[in-house]
Amino acid sequence: MLWNTLLLAVRAIRRNLMRSFLTILGVVIGVAAVITMVTLGNGATRSVSDQIASMGSNLIMVVPGQRFGPGSGGAANFKNADAQAIRSQIPSAEWVAPMSSKSATAVYQANNWSTVIYGSNNDYFPAGNWELAAGRDFADNEERSGKAVCVIGETVREKLFGRQNPVGSQIRIKQFSCEVIGLLKSKGQSAMGHDQDDVVVMPLRTVQRRLAGSQDVNRLMVSVRDSAAIDAVKKQLSLLMRERRAIGENEDDDFRVMDTRQIAEALTSTTKILTLLLGAVAAVSLLVGGIGIMNIMLVSVTERTREIGIRLAIGALEREVLLQFLIEAVVLSSIGGVTGLVLAMVASIALSSLMGIPYLFDPGINLLAFLFSAAIGVLFGFFPARRAARLNPIDALRHE
Amino acid sequence: MTASPLIRLTGITKIYGQGQALFQALKGIELTVEAGDFVAIMGPSGSGKSTAMNILGCLDTPSEGSYQFQGVAVETMDRNQRALVRRHFLGFVFQGFNLLARTTALENVELPLIYRGQKAVLRHAAARAALEQVGLKGWEQHTPAELSGGQQQRVAIARAIVTRPAVLLADEPTGNLDTKTSEEIMELLCTLNREQGITVLMVTHEPDMARYAKRIVRFVDGQVESDHANGRAA
Ligand SMILES: Nc1ncnc2c1ncn2[C@@H]1O[C@H](COP(=O)(O)OP(=O)(O)O)[C@@H](O)[C@H]1O
Numbered sequence A: 001m002l003w004n005t006l007l008l009a010v011r012a013i014r015r016n017l018m019r020s021f022l023t024i025l026g027v028v029i030g031v032a033a034v035i036t037m038v039t040l041g042n043g044a045t046r047s048v049s050d051q052i053a054s055m056g057s058n059l060i061m062v063v064p065g066q067r068f069g070p071g072s073g074g075a076a077n078f079k080n081a082d083a084q085a086i087r088s089q090i091p092s093a094e095w096v097a098p099m100s101s102k103s104a105t106a107v108y109q110a111n112n113w114s115t116v117i118y119g120s121n122n123d124y125f126p127a128g129n130w131e132l133a134a135g136r137d138f139a140d141n142e143e144r145s146g147k148a149v150c151v152i153g154e155t156v157r158e159k160l161f162g163r164q165n166p167v168g169s170q171i172r173i174k175q176f177s178c179e180v181i182g183l184l185k186s187k188g189q190s191a192m193g194h195d196q197d198d199v200v201v202m203p204l205r206t207v208q209r210r211l212a213g214s215q216d217v218n219r220l221m222v223s224v225r226d227s228a229a230i231d232a233v234k235k236q237l238s239l240l241m242r243e244r245r246a247i248g249e250n251e252d253d254d255f256r257v258m259d260t261r262q263i264a265e266a267l268t269s270t271t272k273i274l275t276l277l278l279g280a281v282a283a284v285s286l287l288v289g290g291i292g293i294m295n296i297m298l299v300s301v302t303e304r305t306r307e308i309g310i311r312l313a314i315g316a317l318e319r320e321v322l323l324q325f326l327i328e329a330v331v332l333s334s335i336g337g338v339t340g341l342v343l344a345m346v347a348s349i350a351l352s353s354l355m356g357i358p359y360l361f362d363p364g365i366n367l368l369a370f371l372f373s374a375a376i377g378v379l380f381g382f383f384p385a386r387r388a389a390r391l392n393p394i395d396a397l398r399h400e
Numbered sequence B: 001m002t003a004s005p006l007i008r009l010t011g012i013t014k015i016y017g018q019g020q021a022l023f024q025a026l027k028g029i030e031l032t033v034e035a036g037d038f039v040a041i042m043g044p045s046g047s048g049k050s051t052a053m054n055i056l057g058c059l060d061t062p063s064e065g066s067y068q069f070q071g072v073a074v075e076t077m078d079r080n081q082r083a084l085v086r087r088h089f090l091g092f093v094f095q096g097f098n099l100l101a102r103t104t105a106l107e108n109v110e111l112p113l114i115y116r117g118q119k120a121v122l123r124h125a126a127a128r129a130a131l132e133q134v135g136l137k138g139w140e141q142h143t144p145a146e147l148s149g150g151q152q153q154r155v156a157i158a159r160a161i162v163t164r165p166a167v168l169l170a171d172e173p174t175g176n177l178d179t180k181t182s183e184e185i186m187e188l189l190c191t192l193n194r195e196q197g198i199t200v201l202m203v204t205h206e207p208d209m210a211r212y213a214k215r216i217v218r219f220v221d222g223q224v225e226s227d228h229a230n231g232r233a234a
């Protein structure tokens, strides 16, 4: 019976090619959309956490104001002296890098490239997990006198110098020219369009004097020798900064002290929202696919009811008719589901490499999307048939 | 002990709807058909011919009364048992052909054999033979849309007889066909009755068609008004 019913199901699929194709399409859209979206979301999240891991795990950031991100909300910036105070009063702090940043265009011969200039000291490199690919870092006197020297990232090198060695060349930034003394090893592309190698580092004083025009420090980057000491150092930093910024007993901090984990949370929360949004879009596609299938099935319900009437009239049993329709729905949904899985895999791999995020195969979402779409296909293929198969043959034949 | 007749209807009634819309289409039908007979059921429109045919064909159930098929009570059977009676003993031909669309003549005719679980080789041979018998040799791969009304009805008849049923039930089989085609179909039914011993029950309101039958049963208002042998039949 199963073999014969399979034959009937295959014949039914074959003679209703358009309907079969549209059903498959509905399942394909649903499955492919959900899997692709969720896979991309997962990749973006992973990419952000990778990027954070590359910052080093023992890092603490001190920023003015109460929120993380650009703008300090009116709170005063730090000063060079704050960094010195940390270095002398908190011995567990291994590297202390005061930072001041400014966007500017760097020019070399006919090439120009708009990038971010960071002013800091030599602590910046080990604290930020940077290594030099060529050249050297700042000399003491260059830091002290604010000399026009810089260390550039791989992207800046590529944009201005191509494959040429930049060390020793002069680049122009705003009104001054600046000698390239070092080249940073590439850290690679990160998520959210942020290229970590798109960076120029100068001595802090150079940026303060020539670009910012103030003695301000936007951010203090502190790295701790022993990760067990992070909480203690954070507490000490907080106390020290309160004291230095003369914050009263009952006043709140006007700065934030965050470790890598907290920064990670702040960043990943953004990608999590992104993943959620993508998921919502995907759910809509699933629904659209489902409605498409439902529509096709309902449109054909009259013809199919009469078909069921014919089958019953010539002696088919109810369960044979049902089995045929079930097989038909399962076959179509499975073809759609498998096609959707393959399509999702191809699209996810292509889009992840385009977006520079890792491709992570998630068996859970693959299974879930497949089952859900298959269920829709079976549901709408099978249940109208079940109703028809329960009719008197003559009522099914008369269906209008 | 006398052998039971092929078909015996006793006190069959059929009531449609309920309350105000209640309508009694059959008001106690008595009918006995012996194997090998060729019965034409005639009568005005709305007299209950189709209703009776559907009950005879186990496509519908009577409200009351008893239907004995080869001595077995059909009215107490469940859906599946009735389906099996249809599968093994009955062939039904409709006025509107009721072929599967976009399906070749051969596959349409094969269908009852698939439900009987016949092997593909036997099935194809039987379906081809049935199509040849109704004069459609060479049309096996045509779909209903590519066939004339008469040809479609021949396919439907082939589908009904491919299982070698005991009874062929035909509800106005020539109702949608022109006179010449109708006569060809009637000749075909006569041949099947004569040569294969298939009992034929046929509804028609055309006296021209009824004259092919051995016996004429006249329905009026849900009752059998007359039941007599056909004068013409030899
Ligand atoms: N499904 C139905 N529901 C309600 N009334 C019906 C139904 N089928 C037939 N009838 C009524 O039963 C009567 C007999 O119908 P039918 O057996 O088709 O007549 P005939 O075939 O002799 O023209 C008609 O008056 C018709 O309106």
Ligand SMILES: [Mg+2]
Pocket: B049, B050, B051
């Ligand atoms: Mg009728």
